[in-house]
Amino acid sequence: MDNLSLQNPVFATYVIAATIMILKVSSMSWLTVVRMLQVKGGYRSPEDLKKTPLNPSPDPSQLGPNEPVDRIRRIHLNDLENVPFFLVAGFLFVFTEPSLLVAQVLFYTYVVSRLLHFAAYFTARTHDTRATLWTVGSVILIYMTVRTLLVALGT
């Protein structure tokens, strides 16, 4: 069967995991917007101090550090450091023709680890909790990548 078809359950599993992760990262942008509107700050460009419908009472302090907004930005940056590489590594891993069970365990555990990492970061749990959850995702990413590399080298 063609590897790259939604009829291939391994590829469909990848597509489900990948789209959930893309929605997760896109949510970070919207969450930043929501927080900026809530705290009326966390802006970064000088022109953001112009009076507009969305910012009726500008104040220079709006450009300063703002922990509620900056927290979402840190979570977002952590996503940028991880998710794009999962999206490509997971896709290439499909070509190694793993069993459906292996694909499901790896893809869905990755998704769950990233959602829990978000929850831990969002609620300001300790660095150790965050690091543990991040490590789960990172190990899955590295495993899939090394496995794909070895299969490609062996062909």
Added chain:
Amino acid sequence: MDNLSLQNPVFATYVIAATIMILKVSSMSWLTVVRMLQVKGGYRSPEDLKKTPLNPSPDPSQLGPNEPVDRIRRIHLNDLENVPFFLVAGFLFVFTEPSLLVAQVLFYTYVVSRLLHFAAYFTARTHDTRATLWTVGSVILIYMTVRTLLVALGT
């Protein structure tokens, strides 16, 4: 027909949109370089204060904040938060076999919205203008992703 062939007009449309977006993001790197050379600043590493052919008169202020350079970096970061996910979401959207018209409208509107977002950010238009243009791209990205997820779940 094979989905992933340049003979498939939907895939060819994706490839055109994707390559334009990659060139757009790559241009941000070069624009940062151009601005750093123009203002002779906006550097970030201590070693950038060494005297070299490209920096004949080093000065500690070269490592400080520099709005012309930092503006391009903010635009670049906004790209990193959006474009890699469009590249993958658009690719996976091809597997849902949309009509060519739907694909063209979504892919090309995304490209235009990002180019206008760049123009608005580059010329320091208000946050509201920038936010509106960003929203167009974000909604397209989320629509394609949700649609792909639903199709993958339904197979």
Added chain:
Amino acid sequence: MDNLSLQNPVFATYVIAATIMILKVSSMSWLTVVRMLQVKGGYRSPEDLKKTPLNPSPDPSQLGPNEPVDRIRRIHLNDLENVPFFLVAGFLFVFTEPSLLVAQVLFYTYVVSRLLHFAAYFTARTHDTRATLWTVGSVILIYMTVRTLLVALGT
């Protein structure tokens, strides 16, 4: 032959280059962790000052700038600005059906240029050295992208 098969040597070459780059970027995350443990600093969230097994003696200075850690973060950010776009551009370039030699030269030169860029940045060579190595990768990326765009437009 099917373009997207590990039996296609051009695609296998892409997969090898792509997985090496993903491992390279993932290493930056781990290198950040190693450095944070070494210098016991470079943290970014207020909750990182809580006393935990990994941080038995918290100190407010741990949240300040920390050059050894920040250097890895700058290298990492440079990766984020470049590698995801190489991963997609290289993949789409496979559809232009380049000769194996061209694919090998472009993909592997890119990988080597990024590894040397890392070495130069890590050891704090001059900006000029770093910029030269970055330029090699950027030119390859732009060449592949323009070539793919032209082929897609011509079909």
